[in-house]
Amino acid sequence: MTLILSVFQAVLIAGFAPAVSWFIKKMKAVSQNRVGPRFFQVYFDLIKLFRKGMVISGTASWVFHAAPYVFFGGTIAAALMLPVIWKGALCGFMGDAILFVYLxxxxxFFLVLAALDTGTAFGGMGSSREMFLSSLAEPALLLSFFSIGFHTKTLSLTGMMSVLAADSPHRVIFFVSLAFGAVLILAIAESGRIPVDNPATHLELTMVHEAMVLEYSGRYLALLEWGHQIKQLLFLTLLANLFFPWGIPDTFNAVPIVLSLLLYAGKIAVAAWVIGWIEIHFAKLRLFRVPDFLAVAFVLALLSFLGQLMVGRGA
Amino acid sequence: MSSEWIPSLVHFFGMMLLVASFGIIAAPQIMASVRAYAVHSFLLAVITVLVALAGHVEHLLISAALTVVLKTVVIPRVFSKMIHRLGVRREVESYANVPFLLLISVLLLFVSFYVTSGLRGLEPVFSKEFVSIAIFTVFFGMLVMISVKKAMTQVLGLLLIENGLFLLGITMTFGMPLLVELGISFDVLVAVFIMGIFMLKIRGAFEGIDIDDLTELKG
Amino acid sequence: MGKLVLAQFLFYVLGGLAGFLRRKNPEHSNRIACVSALAAGVSGMFYSAGILLSGKGIALSFRGGVPLCGAVFLEVDALSAFFIFLISFLSVPVSIFALGYNREYFGKKNVPLLGLFYNFFLLSMVLVTMARNIFVFLTAWEIMSLVSYFLVVTEHENPKARRAGLLYFVMTHAGTAFIAGAFWLLFSASGALAFDAFRAHAAMLSPGLKNVVFFCALVGFGTKAGMIPFHIWLPEAHPEAPSPISALMSGAMIKTAIYALLRFIFFFLGPVYFWWGAVLLGFGIFSVLVGILYALMEKDLKRLLAFSSIENIGIILLGIGMGVVLISSRQPIFALFAVAAALYHALNHAAFKGLLFLGAGSVLSGTHTRNIEELGGLIKKMPWTAACFLTGSAAISALPPLNGFVSEWMTLLALFSGVDCEGFGIRFFSVVLASLLGLAGALAATCFVKAFGIAFLGLPRSPRAECAREGSRSMKIGMITLALSCFGLGLAAPVIVPILGKLSGELTTEISGNIPLIHGSFLVFPGGWSQISLPWVFGVMAVSLSVIAAAMTVFAGRVSVKTGPSWDCGMRGLTPRMQYSGTGYSKPIRRIFSFLYQPSRKVEVEDEGYSVLRTAKHFESGIRPLFEETIYRPMAKFALYFSEKAKRIQTGHIQIYLGYIFVTLLALLLFTRVSS
Incomplete structure (x- = not known):
């Protein structure tokens, strides 16, 4: 039974991910007095891309072909480690938060290589910027996990969530509130949202993610876009489930599971709303201001840890 | 409120106080720095209230109210007026970049905790981490004064030091006598006004409030 | 077992000398040298693995003994066996690679001599780890330094190689002076030359002496290991050597310094002090960050790899340093884990850095350039080299499921385990160090994306890259062996880690009981915070990938794939000059870490009367070599100044010199009389 539930979780993340993108797009459209896409449009887009033929650059090598699969596979493997609507995950046992980061x-790694593979200036630009930003974001993410792990005394994602859920809410708020801020910033950075990257632009001055996938088309593009959406949902799920871990059942029972599913949808909607709100109200930062933004995440995570040290763990 | 909540809340606001002080350095514009200072003072007032409730020291409530009125309303107003008069709305200019300053501040926090945790005979009446937070706030105010170029932000640094001392007062001894508190508050207000006038004069002389210009004064 | 050891020695000595028999035929002579090194490597792997598994060391005793050395002066215990395994394991694929690679030198160089040096280099490294006596150790150490110096200046017609060789020679001897000093102090305290005596005497050393010995050993071996700021020879010397030698120097030689450091810290100096660990951690994190940041700025492929070796030595030092800190904070089990992480990283680094240097060698022999700005598009011309180099890059960037990830994971957790210690400082800095290691890991990924992406992907940037050709079969086999071992060392972690745990337990604790580091296919952190299983990760990724691929073909059917040109913004075709260059790729990093690099740029602009139609005629950008300019240049200046002063006592009159000798003699005699 748990196996079915775990598999369902994975399917849920993969299936729900485009909907989150839709939500933010729609929100943005409404704020600009546009109608915005229909709900199913995001799914139709993906399906269409999956069926379309591909044009591959003559310069490209096998790295270009392998990258979409590795990117998608790595993201899915990371998704399988994350508890979504119950306290277990299909592959939560296979590693810890460090593995999550490195997956x-x-x-x-493969996506940025593929961007260099076609020999265009766009690809190089996107690749260089992506690595630049991620090499600053990655230590901050690790530090956030360490800071939470210090409180929970475990680094496994499922373990962290269970420990936090068993804790009383006010302690969770105190201990991890700053780490929450850090992960929120990182969620924005990792999913390529304003103010770090603009997902709606095709202007070379501002592109990061879009520049990397510029040469992709058809099926590969679908895999990359979908993978990117899943990655975005992964971070939102981290926000929702690590920092608001209540109401998630640990055994299989129809009613709590359905309730937890609704709760999850609600939490993700709120998180997506926050991301969308930031996207509407802020302008994209200059590339060399982004390190300042990411430094804030790093410092927040460090403060969260230092705060716990000052008060004493478990106080 | 249950007794279990108060310590957690106090810890929480302590953390937020730190974040607000970091905000003063991380803020992109001077006005945002001023707002961060207002938030800092507001949180200080909240902590004062919590201390007053926990220790049943009613006169602290008056201090808290004074803090709210003076430091979260009046002083930021004065600042925004001054910013408009002086026409400085650009980015906060500092001698080092923001991430570096932030990391230095974290190290300062570490140092202030390390220093206070080794002190013996320190018997705060309230949560012990506030001693280090208060010391940190003083250090941090000095860091702000050292690292930024604009005279405006230097005043903020001075005000932060004052906030730190206030915090130290309420955590070590449930605050100073009300009369002293009142005196200090009005001193601060007067100081801000004087500095405002001073800055106007500096600008009149140098057409800018960049403190580097003062180096021209030496012989 | 003992026979295998002797067999290894014989293979090295005879194989090195036998090459001269076929002096006229370099092909044969090279084959003899490489095959004997290969055979020696295989026998070395066998006996060292046997010792590691059984835990029983062997001592080689010689009847009658040797003057000053006693009967037993070579011994293989578990620690030696691990490093012998490392050296032998790396030497096997490198020897295969050298079979093909050395063809470069046929007719240009003295091939039998190269073979002799090659074999003696390996032999001296093995001897260093076996030596049980000051004399044997220092002799082997000196032979290792000398032989590697000769190998570095193989291409002595190139002034850069000569200069690098000289720098290496000077630095390594400065280091050896410190090592000799450390040994001399130990000798004068214990009155013996044998290592066993040092160990027995360890508890009786005075704290001051211990600190001085530690300092000398750290500087001496740190110089050999390439620890910053004693590293300046490494990025000069490693790239100039022939590529198989670079692989051995980076993969194995600098590890002998780690070996010696471990022996000093844990065997000769007895109970460790907290501050040693702190110093090691400091040097470690400094080497990690500065090493990888300099590597990022390199456009010379082999120099880039050399700088990255500094980073990896830093990671190993972090493991050891944390081990020392944890021992003195009374956390022996975590300390065991930390040192095991360091050992594992040493082994892994041998595998992937060896692989990367071999790949760079293959590129060098295929294109005759090391400058990545002239490369590009090699993946089409050299598919095997590209695949192997990519594997190495992924491994060194600590990506799962390759071996680099396992040791990085272990090191991260070892650092993080500091939060369970007493003391505010350790707890805070252990987490800061862990996140800085994460930063270095991410920067390493950037660095190797740049190295692989600029050199192998895109369009060829020069005629050299266009005319590249794949290396010979033996070169491919050498690289593929190492690439497979990068997978193997990662997936076999549940087998390797208990062995390393046992070894590290001997070093760090007296606990001989079983500490559970694995559980089934899982690596378990002894604090119980986390576990990981790379076979599972590999399996899950493989399954999910095949599910995706299957689902796509089932649900969406086959789609047409056309080949077209890359998007050229509507201009007429892309030229290789439009691609990002390596320097451009790392520009953002250069900019935010400008305080370290202090970059300079020079643009000479020429306009044809219109300021809008500017054509930059000349562009130059560079970074300032901080350590060379701030530490070594003043030192060299001081030395020159001092020599200038010392010149005054050189008059040229023989009577004055005799007078010096006489005065010195008198002074010495008086000194001995007064002091006794």
């Missing part, structure tokens, strides 16, 4: 790094 995402694996996908990124």
């Amino acid at each position: 995402l790094a694996l996908g990124r």
Whole structure:
């Protein structure tokens, strides 16, 4: 039974991810007095891309072909480690938060290589910027996990969530509130949102993610876009489930599971709303201001840890 | 409120106080720095209230109210007036970049905690981490004064030091006598006004409030 | 077992000398040298693995003994066996690679001599780890330094190689002076030359003496290991050597310094002090960050790899340093884990850095340039080299499921385990160090994306890259062996880690009981915070990938794939000059870490009367070598100044010199009389 539930979780993350993108797009459209896409449009887009033929650059090598699979596979493997609507995950046992970070790094590694593979200036630009930003974001993410792990005395994602859920809410708020801020900033950075990257632009001055996938088309593009959406949902799920871990059942029972599913949808909607709100109200930062932004995440995570040290663990 | 909540809340606001002080350095514009200072003072007032409730020291409530009125309303107003008069709305200019300053501040926090945790005979009446937070706030105010170029932000640094001392007062001894508190508050207000006038004069002389210009004064 | 040891020695000595028999035929002579090194490597792997598994060391005793050395002066215990395994394991694929690579030197160089040096280099490294006596150790150490110096200046017609060789020679001897000093102090305290005596005497050393010995050993071996700021020879010397030698120097030689450091800290100096660990951690994190940041700025492929070796030595030092800190904070089990992480990283680094240097060698022999700005598009011309180099890059960037990830994970957790210690300082800095290691890991990924992406992907940037050709079969086999071992060392972690745990337990604790480091296929952190299983990760990724691929073909069917040109913004085709260059790729990093690099740029602009139609005629950018300019240049200046002063006592009159000798003699005699 738990197996079915775990598999369902994975399917849920993969299936729900485009909807989150839709939500933010729609929110942005409404704020600009546009109608915005229909709900199913995001899914139709993906399906269409999966069916379309591909044009591959003549310069590209096998790295270009492998990258979408590795990127998607790495993201899915990371998704399988995350508890979503119950306290377990299909592959939560296979590693810890460090593995989660490095699985995402694996996908990124191949994606940036593929961007260099076609020999265009756009690809190089996107690749260089992505690595620049991620090499600052990655230590901050690790530090956030360490800071939470210091409180929970475990680094496994499922373990962290269970410990936090068993704790009383006011202690969770105190101990991890700053880490929450850090992860929020990182969620924005990792999913390529304003103010770090503009997902709606095709202007070379501002592109990061879009510049990397510029040469992709058809099926590969679908895999990359979908993978990117899943990655975005992963970070939102981290925000929702690590920092608001209540109401998630640990055994299989129909009613709590359905309730938890609704709760999850609600939490993700709120998180997506926050991301969308920031996207509407802020301008994209200059590339060399982004390190300042990421430094804030790093410092928040460090403060969260230092605060726990000052008060004493478990006080 | 249950007794279990108060310590957690106090810890929480302590953390937020730190974040607000970091905000003063991380803020992109001077006005945002001023707002961060207002938030800092507001949180200080909240902590004062919590201390007053926990220790049943009613006169602290008056201090808290004074803090709110003076430091979160009046002083930021004065600042925004001054910013408009002087026409400085650009980015906060400092001698080092923001991430570096932030990391230095974290180290300062570490140092202030390390220093206070070794002190013997230190018997705060309230949560012990506030001693180090207060010391940190003083250090941090000095850091702000050392690192930024604009005279405006230097005043903020001075005000931060004052906030730190206030915090130290309420955590070590449930605050100073009300009369002293009142005196200090009005001193601060007067100081801000004087500095405002001073800055106007500096600008009149140098057409800018960049403190580097003062180096021209030496013989 | 003992026979295998002797067999290894014989293979090295005879194989090195036998090459001269076929002096006229370099092909044969090279083959003899490489095959004997290969055979020696295989026998070395066998006996060292046997010792590691059984835990029983062997001592080689010689009847009658040797003057000053006693009967037993060579011994293989578990620690030696681990490093012998490392050296032998790396020497096997490198020897295969050298079979093909050395063809470069046929007719240009003295091939039998190269073979002799090659074999003696390996032999001296093995001897260093076996030596049980000051004399044997220092002799082997000197032979290792000398032979590697000769190998560095193989291409002595190139002034850069000569200069690098000289720098290496000077630095390594300065280091050896410190090592000799450390040994002399130990000798004068214990009155013996044998290592066993040092160990027995360890508890009786005075704290001051221990500190001085530690300092000398750290500087001496740190110089050999390439620890910053004693590293300046490493990025000069490693790239100039022939590539198989670079692989051995980076993969194995600098590890002998780690070996010696471990022996000093844990065997000769007895109970460790907290501050040693703190110093090691400081040097470690400094080497990690500065090493990788300089590597990022390199456009010379082999120099880039050399700088990255500094980073990896830093990671190893972090493991050891944390081990020392944890021992003195009474956390022996975590200390065991930390030192095991360091050992594992040493082994892994041998595998992937060896692989990367071999790949760079293959690129060098295929294109005759090391400058990545002239490369590009090699993946089409050299597919095997590219695949192997990519594997090495992924491994060194600590990506799962390769071996680099396992040791990085272990080191991260070892650092993080500091939060369970007493003391505010350790707890805070252990987490800061862990996150800085994460930063270095991410920067390493950037660095190797740049190295692989600029050199192998895109369009060829020069005719050299266009005319590249794949290396010979033996070169491919050498690289593929190492690439497979990068996978193997990662997936076999549950087998390797208990062995390393046992070894590290001997070093760090007296606990001989079983500390559970694995559970099934899982690596378990002894604090119980986390576990990891790379076979599972590998399996999950493989399954999810095949599910995706299958689902796509089932649900969406096959789609047409056309080949077209890359998007050229509507201009007429892309030229290789439009691609990002390596320097451009790392520009953002250069900018935010400008306080370290202090970059300079020079643009000479020429306009044709219109300021809008500017054509930059000349562009130059560079970074300032901080350590050379701030530490070594003043030192060299001081030395020159001092020599200038010392010149005054050189008059040229023989009577004055005789007078010096006489006065010195008198002074010495008086000194001995007064002091006794």
